[in-house]
Amino acid sequence: MKSGFVSIIGRPNVGKSTLLNNLLNKKVSIVSSKPATTRLKILGILTEERGQIIFVDTPGFEKPKNELGKFMLKTIFSSIDETDLILFLIEAKGWQEEDEEILNTLKKYNKKTILIINKVDLISEKTLLLPLIDESQKKFSFLEIIPVSALKDKNFTNLIDAIFSYLPDNLNYNNKSFNEAELFFPKEASTNLSQEYIFAEIIREKVLQKTYDEIPHTVAVEVEEIKPGGKNKEMVVIKANIILERENIKSILIGKDGNKIKEIGKEARQEIEILVGRKVYLDLWVKVIEDWRNRPDIFRKFGYGNI
Secondary structure, three states: OEEEEEEEEOOOOOOHHHHHHHHHOOOOOOOOOOOOOOOOOEEEEEEEOOEEEEEEEOOOOOOOOOHHHHHHHHHHHHHHHHOOEEEEEEEOOOOOHHHHHHHHHHHHHOOOEEEEEEOHHHOOOHHHHHHHHHHHHHHOOOOEEEEOOOOOOOOOHHHHHHHHHHOOEHHHEOOEOOOOOOOOOOOOOOEOOOHHHHHHHHHHHHHHHHOOOOOHHHOEEEEEEEEEEOOEEEEEEEEEEEEEOOHHHHHHHHOHHHHHHHHHHHHHHHHHHHHHOOEEEEEEEEEEOOOHHHOHHHHHHHOOOOO
């Protein structure tokens, strides 16, 4: 039996979270076109008879602009250091300067690495990939180079087979003795995230999807309370705070006559109801905490730094 940790690395918006969700055939990481959507290590767990792959979705590589950014960068480095295998994503349009910087970082760790060329659905002819594959082979001794469309592919059997082939055997994992039946996580587990954090991330995803550039980087979500719905025991009541950094953007998030926040709440509630299989009453509040991204004492309360 083989099991191990596989970090998914790449620049922002290269498709890391989309790939993770589709590899698992289940949504465990929120997806947005906005940079810096993923803020911490999110584990996605795939268990088969042959073993268990623990995927690690990481924040996109970018130069930190605040204390939260510094934490996110440390998260990436720790993921690389602790992992058994790396999936390094670039886009089919070719190597970018940010990709080169990431590769230089990976070379320092000397980890087993599979190069994933993503978004191949955006190129007109697959033969155009050949020069990119040839160029990539000269840059680093990748174990394999695998083209995919994280968004549109329905079958990732070849990629999953390749990953399992490079994982360590459980019987000799880090020189520890494992029983063949022993796994890192229970068979039914799909992620490491708590229910509160999953709900918070769903709400944050809807904020990112419904707002413009002045909102996404400054927003966090804190689930304050989850409880039964009073007389209606079949209902779940969730109270959550949407946190912003500046008072002057609060009205943008709320929208005219509260239309924006209602739209966010409706879409988040509908997705949470599908997840929990019950009716949900979602009580959203918008709060301002000045400069929270530079205050570790604050952003740790939102889960950043605790997982």
